Amino acid sequence: MRQSLLPLVIVLLVVSVLQIFGMSRLSLFGVSPDMVTVMLSLMSVYIGQRTGMAFGFAAGLIAGLFSGNLGVNLLFRTIEGFTAGYFHVPEESHATKSQKSRMLYLAIVMASFAGNLVFNLIENPLGQELLVRIFANGALACVLNLLLGVIVNRLYLRKTLSE
Amino acid sequence: MQKFLSFLVRHNAYLLLLLYCGIALLVIRFEQDDVVSKIRGSFTEVGASVNEQIVSYGYLLNLRKENERLMLLNTELLSKCLRNERMLRDSKARSALFADSSFDASGYVVARVIDRKFSARENILMIDAGKNRGIRPDMAVLTPKGLVGRVVYVTERHAAVMPVIHTDFKVSVISSASSAMGILAWNGGAEHLASIEHMPISSPLKRGEEMLTTDFSTFAPGGIPVGRVVRIRPDKLFYNIDIRLAVDFSTLSYVLVAPVKRDQEKPVLPDNIMPQGEPSTINPVN
Numbered sequence: 001m002r003q004s005l006l007p008l009v010i011v012l013l014v015v016s017v018l019q020i021f022g023m024s025r026l027s028l029f030g031v032s033p034d035m036v037t038v039m040l041s042l043m044s045v046y047i048g049q050r051t052g053m054a055f056g057f058a059a060g061l062i063a064g065l066f067s068g069n070l071g072v073n074l075l076f077r078t079i080e081g082f083t084a085g086y087f088h089v090p091e092e093s094h095a096t097k098s099q100k101s102r103m104l105y106l107a108i109v110m111a112s113f114a115g116n117l118v119f120n121l122i123e124n125p126l127g128q129e130l131l132v133r134i135f136a137n138g139a140l141a142c143v144l145n146l147l148l149g150v151i152v153n154r155l156y157l158r159k160t161l162s163e
Numbered sequence: 164m165q166k167f168l169s170f171l172v173r174h175n176a177y178l179l180l181l182l183y184c185g186i187a188l189l190v191i192r193f194e195q196d197d198v199v200s201k202i203r204g205s206f207t208e209v210g211a212s213v214n215e216q217i218v219s220y221g222y223l224l225n226l227r228k229e230n231e232r233l234m235l236l237n238t239e240l241l242s243k244c245l246r247n248e249r250m251l252r253d254s255k256a257r258s259a260l261f262a263d264s265s266f267d268a269s270g271y272v273v274a275r276v277i278d279r280k281f282s283a284r285e286n287i288l289m290i291d292a293g294k295n296r297g298i299r300p301d302m303a304v305l306t307p308k309g310l311v312g313r314v315v316y317v318t319e320r321h322a323a324v325m326p327v328i329h330t331d332f333k334v335s336v337i338s339s340a341s342s343a344m345g346i347l348a349w350n351g352g353a354e355h356l357a358s359i360e361h362m363p364i365s366s367p368l369k370r371g372e373e374m375l376t377t378d379f380s381t382f383a384p385g386g387i388p389v390g391r392v393v394r395i396r397p398d399k400l401f402y403n404i405d406i407r408l409a410v411d412f413s414t415l416s417y418v419l420v421a422p423v424k425r426d427q428e429k430p431v432l433p434d435n436i437m438p439q440g441e442p443s444t445i446n447p448v449n
Contacts, residue, residue, distance in 0.1 A: 021213055049176045057183045065206035071191030078183040085176065122191075
């Protein structure tokens with residue numbers, strides 16, 4: 001288990017750094033696609049809720065240390081991992097590729113919304129109305145992350161994970 | 164106890180969630196604490212330097228666009244600078260025009276020289292005042308220093324001026340000291356020198372005397388300085404006189420256009436007054 005998690009830890013680290021220094025610049029109405037959320041959803045769906053949560057906590061730690069918003073990042077990343085864990089597909093499951101993909105997409109959407117909700121309840125960096133922050137930004141974050149998830153799934157994950 | 168804890172961790176994700184959230188909330192609570200803020204500060208420092216690097220790479224990638232933007236900005240600034248310099252120069256030239264307190268410029272139209280065609284024999288000036296400002300042909304053009312020329316052609320907003328240094332230009336002049344009279348003409352060549360024709364050798368003219376326009380010119384008001392005698396050479400009947408013109412045509416930028424002379428209609432003498440058989444030595448002078 002530890003051996004199989006190590007590459008994921010490295011990938012998480014790389015993805016977090018890429019998110020902080022790269023993807024966060026691709027902002028649309030103040031919302032940017034979140035690679036970390038997609039990865040956490042992926043882990044929660046295919047490995048499990050607790051692992052997703054642990055990785056969420058770690059990702060929050062990395063992001064928080066770099067962004068200067070440690071507590072909030074820890075909290076909402078953990079919540080994302082936890083939420084995505086509800087769509088966990090056990091290893092022994094006989095789910096088809098499309099069913100797995102569907103679960104992944106649902107996990108991404110729900111995790112994005114939950115993470116966004118928690119973040120926006122505590123923080124308001126753009127000085128927007130609460131409802132706008134929660135619903136408009138939340139919906140936009142869901143769409144962007146789902147798009148990212150679909151791209152990642154289509155390009156790479158679908159084949160490797162089904163195997 | 165250990166088994167109980169591991170059981171809880173393995174089977175109860177909620178407990179783990181509570182633990183993580185608890186830590187997160189504690190961090191939020193003590194985020195402003197010295198230790199946490201120091202750790203966070205050092206990471207922020209690292210993040211900032213990485214960001215700076217990324218931004219500098221981005222800057223390098225956008226260098227061409229940035230260069231083009233700066234080039235445009237430079238062009239704009241340069242044109243503004245040139246415009247301001249020109250305005251300053253114009254303003255200086257205008258104030259120089261009125262600097263001579265002995266010259267009353269009221270009633271005169273101030274015009275800017277906008278073009279000039281100077282050649283060895285034919286020179287024409289273009290000024291930025293035309294019919295719209297009351298300019299008419301045959302008006303005298305001058306500066307407080309002296310006579311410049313006469314208006315020969317007028318459009319709505321511009322006028323052409325035949326300057327003193329034009330081979331067709333002639334004006335009667337009189338010496339301020341000895342009242343000796345002659346006709347100013349320019350025969351080409353140096354633009355600061357002209358000659359006076361038909362000055363009889365009996366005239367008491369001396370070098371250095373100032374020459375002014377006479378009152379009987381059809382276009383020029385009397386008493387406008389024209390130049391100063393620099394050389395006198397006697398010929399058979401008349402002197403050959405060179406005068407240094409009062410106006411420096413090479414630096415001319417603003418001029419005054421004199422109001423039109425009232426008695427423009429010069430009385431024409433009947434032919435029979437002139438003695439028969441003797442050719443007139445006096446050319447028709449404007």
